Amino acid sequence: AQSVTQPDIHITVSEGASLELRCNYSYGATPYLFWYVQSPGQGLQLLLKYFSGDTLVQGIKGFEAEFKRSQSSFNLRKPSVHWSDAAEYFCAVGGGKSTFGDGTTLTVKP
Amino acid sequence: DTAVSQTPKYLVTQMGNDKSIKCEQNLGHDTMYWYKQDSKKFLKIMFSYNNKELIINETVPNRFSPKSPDKAHLNLHINSLELGDSAVYFCASSQRTGGQTGELFFGEGSRLTVL
Numbered sequence: 001a002q003s004v005t006q007p008d009i010h011i012t013v014s015e016g017a018s019l020e021l022r023c024n025y026s027y028g029a030t031p032y033l034f035w036y037v038q039s040p041g042q043g044l045q046l047l048l049k050y051f052s053g054d055t056l057v058q059g060i061k062g063f064e065a066e067f068k069r070s071q072s073s074f075n076l077r078k079p080s081v082h083w084s085d086a087a088e089y090f091c092a093v094g095g096g097k098s099t100f101g102d103g104t105t106l107t108v109k110p
Numbered sequence: 111d112t113a114v115s116q117t118p119k120y121l122v123t124q125m126g127n128d129k130s131i132k133c134e135q136n137l138g139h140d141t142m143y144w145y146k147q148d149s150k151k152f153l154k155i156m157f158s159y160n161n162k163e164l165i166i167n168e169t170v171p172n173r174f175s176p177k178s179p180d181k182a183h184l185n186l187h188i189n190s191l192e193l194g195d196s197a198v199y200f201c202a203s204s205q206r207t208g209g210q211t212g213e214l215f216f217g218e219g220s221r222l223t224v225l
Binding site: 032034095099103 | 114150151152154155166202204212213214215216218219
């Protein structure tokens with residue numbers, strides 16, 4: 001069965017600092033992988049996706065993620081966080097049905 | 111034009127009532143979904159329809175009944191509402207690619223509060 005684990009429930013970073021959100025997945029073949037962001041009171045928006053090819057993928061809002069097959073990971077990174085990045089972040093694996101991690105809440109300190 | 115729209119955005123109702131949420135997508139996708147997001151923000155898939163055919167039905171009480179009149183619409187009817195049904199319900203759509211679920215496009219959610 002496919003699954004997604006986001007080990008960090010809550011992360012706090014200072015504005016301007018770098019960010020890494022962790023995601024580990026379980027899937028029998030090469031997965032489709034996604035990161036979504038949810039701002040308060042909003043639906044989820046796609047940040048970036050990996051289907052195949054280059055393992056470093058670029059997304060919107062300056063985010064990137066790296067697929068590491070050997071570690072079953074798809075970590076999200078941003079070199080310099082902005083206050084507007086404060087939100088809930090979800091990692092998901094495609095598969096037969098999209099399975100989401102439990103989310104990581106990002107707080108940005110001024 | 112909103113890609114995935116769902117109505118109503120808010121529902122407040124008493125236990126035991128019946129309510130419906132409607133969803134429409136104008137993206138031409140062949141697959142639509144209902145997700146439930148609880149108070150801890152966990153997202154769980156409830157149902158999925160592909161070209162009007164039910165393809166995913168998670169362990170959801172049969173008080174929940176989805177209906178897809180065409181591939182652009184997916185509605186959710188809930189009978190005999192219970193306190194535990196309080197949540198945000200998200201509709202989403204996608205195009206299956208290479209046998210896997212592709213990018214999901216979400217509506218803004220319908221917040222259901224059962225009193």
